[in-house]
Amino acid sequence: MSTQATTRPGGRSARVQQSVHQAVRDLEAEVGRSALTVPLIAARAGVTPSTVYRRWGDLRELLSDVAVERLRPDGAPTDHGSLRADLEAWAAQFAEEMSSTAGRTYIRDALLGDPEQGNAIRCSDYAAEQLKALGMRAAGRGEAVPDLETLLDVVVAPLMYRILFRPSDLSTAYTDRLVAAAVGRSSLPPQA
């Protein structure tokens, strides 16, 4: 049901998906998220509501799909010269983006769609990819690197938990502390 994979990649289906996604983004900015409805989105996208219902099932799934797209990182994380600095910068940016009202909404939307765990795991994969990139870069420098599971448990999970369950401030002091705990568990890869 995760629409990207099952749809015919080119042609009309792709155009419809694109225009519907765009309609969601536009309308969200114009009328606010709470006023979004399927008929409204469909009208803006130039399709009939039944098309949206058939493709996405309901509004939640659609919003979930759009939210995941927005959570996709732009590119490779910037290089700050050391693993610790890279992680600190990444965590600070992650915390800032995700703890905003908009960021929290995207995470919640992404999480709430698709009970069969399609979109939620993609969120985690995005973070994992970024962290893996940082790790490989650091390994190339000869630095010791904590494994991915550790980074997810020690850095990402606490941030996400606070964002979802407890309105905390997520200061740089806090993210730095998480990073410090993570790098403390570093180990050199077997082949290095």
Add this chain to the structure above:
Amino acid sequence: MSTQATTRPGGRSARVQQSVHQAVRDLEAEVGRSALTVPLIAARAGVTPSTVYRRWGDLRELLSDVAVERLRPDGAPTDHGSLRADLEAWAAQFAEEMSSTAGRTYIRDALLGDPEQGNAIRCSDYAAEQLKALGMRAAGRGEAVPDLETLLDVVVAPLMYRILFRPSDLSTAYTDRLVAAAVGRSSLPPQA
């Protein structure tokens, strides 16, 4: 909007809330969660749909309220003689309950309601209360105890992250490892 506090404590309002909550639980078991609708629930509860809409706003809020109630812990966690054993038992039980399909659904439902952070934080508070009880019990034994924030970051957050974002198995080996990391950060309270 969190219905418990704002309603008149006794009398009809209380009866309505109780019967509606009960109707949700019954129907969830009978027809399945995806078939739940406000009119259906209202009919079972013996009230009109408009009553439900006025009290809860929409189905999501209602499900969120019911889910939070189900996530409320039964009583004080059992005593296993040491902080480490207590935490291990608590974490194992937490992981087992929450990673089931039903448990995940409740968490998601709780998260789903109320953008203004009412129900989500209550989930976290339930865990925090349990952990605080464990901590005070351990402090009474003279044990060193990690502070609550640490426990939430090191034990609860990774579990919740995996439950929500990554379908992992959450074995006892894993929960024990989290507990080990947490007790490693213990410190004696100032007055002890």
Add this chain to the structure above:
DNA sequence: CCCCAGACGCAACTTCTTCGCATTAAGCTG
């Protein structure tokens, strides 16, 4: 005992959602 405010039932109305059927377009085969 009476009054006031909040909560509820009722009913009409609007909007959303589902479904069958016809049509169009994409991908595939010869």
Add this chain to the structure above:
DNA sequence: CAGCTTAATGCGAAGAAGTTGCGTCTGGGG
């Protein structure tokens, strides 16, 4: 490249859900 197959879309009707105003009732307070 022409024809075929199948998925996806548009359309419209029917059904279900959500919304709202108004009168009534219940529970708390004077």
